[in-house]
Amino acid sequence: MSSTDDPPAESAAVQAFIAARQGELLAKAVATLEDCADDDLAAESHRLAGTLGTYQLTTAQVAMRNLESAVTATGIGKADIDHARAATLAAMRGLLADHRADTGGDGSP
Amino acid sequence: MTETILVIDDDADLRGLVSLALSESGYRVVEAADGPAGISAYHGHQPDLIVLDIGLGAMDGLEVCRQLRAVGTTPIVFLTSRAEEVDQLVGFAAGADDYVTKPFSPRLLVARVGSVLRRGSGAEEEKTRFEVGPLTVDTESRTATVNDVELDLTRTEFDLLTILMENPRRVITRDMLLERVWGSWYGDDHVVEVHMSRLRSKVKAAGGLRIGVAVRGVGYKLGVDSDA
Numbered sequence: 575m576s577s578t579d580d581p582p583a584e585s586a587a588v589q590a591f592i593a594a595r596q597g598e599l600l601a602k603a604v605a606t607l608e609d610c611a612d613d614d615l616a617a618e619s620h621r622l623a624g625t626l627g628t629y630q631l632t633t634a635q636v637a638m639r640n641l642e643s644a645v646t647a648t649g650i651g652k653a654d655i656d657h658a659r660a661a662t663l664a665a666m667r668g669l670l671a672d673h674r675a676d677t678g679g680d681g682s683p
Numbered sequence: 684m685t686e687t688i689l690v691i692d693d694d695a696d697l698r699g700l701v702s703l704a705l706s707e708s709g710y711r712v713v714e715a716a717d718g719p720a721g722i723s724a725y726h727g728h729q730p731d732l733i734v735l736d737i738g739l740g741a742m743d744g745l746e747v748c749r750q751l752r753a754v755g756t757t758p759i760v761f762l763t764s765r766a767e768e769v770d771q772l773v774g775f776a777a778g779a780d781d782y783v784t785k786p787f788s789p790r791l792l793v794a795r796v797g798s799v800l801r802r803g804s805g806a807e808e809e810k811t812r813f814e815v816g817p818l819t820v821d822t823e824s825r826t827a828t829v830n831d832v833e834l835d836l837t838r839t840e841f842d843l844l845t846i847l848m849e850n851p852r853r854v855i856t857r858d859m860l861l862e863r864v865w866g867s868w869y870g871d872d873h874v875v876e877v878h879m880s881r882l883r884s885k886v887k888a889a890g891g892l893r894i895g896v897a898v899r900g901v902g903y904k905l906g907v908d909s910d911a
Contacts (some may be wrong), residue, residue: 595696614814620764621694624787625785627697628786628788628789
């Protein structure tokens, strides 16, 4: 599965830059989700959604938006946050593995 | 001349992409990773436009924008993931010229930057100096001269002369003069003729020509004419 959906027409240099950085950004996003405190999860997922989307990682962007919505929902508890984080992490690790497979990487986060 | 764009964003990944897209399009790019560094870079490089992320750290983009607006008019394009209308309104209230929401296409951002720059350079500067025959008016220094001799005019006389000089071939109605010089006026309309008469006398005394020619039932025109 590719995590890149219909990229807009950028210049060749910009497109190459984006393509070269996608794997690194997915890996950074995974690391952020693993490490960040519960209190920072909404802000981090919000920020990551903007960055990943700009780098044409639309599927990852949507995953981050969904995570942000989940952890900012009314009445959510610690267990819900843990569940949302774990589900998003699994999805992001999958995207990273797919990306590395597509681009000849080793497929591990 | 290459235009300089200052990119202020604490996200190094986005900053790098924005900088590349802008430099690919021929702009010179200066980067700053936070608000204080951005303000310092603004003073050091005098950019033509600033791309400013709202969600910076301790000093957020809105505060940076306010501080930059206090010292200059360089166009600012906000970059933010806050897409809600209220945030856009806050951004514009703080002094932003345009707004791009994340995620964004670098190509779109470059287009918006170009558009804001063109808007700025194409904006006609307000004319502050008028010259008709031997008469000149400078609205910045609020001076009027006839053959380089400065006239001693009251505020009202100066304003009347300026309006006539702005529109030298046009008849200015009495109502228009009242509105622009006196604002809301409920007194005697002859106030215009009284002041115009004094203005006319002062110009004539300074060696000028007859100005403020009355157009019966309508108003006045400048009417600098040796036969007038």
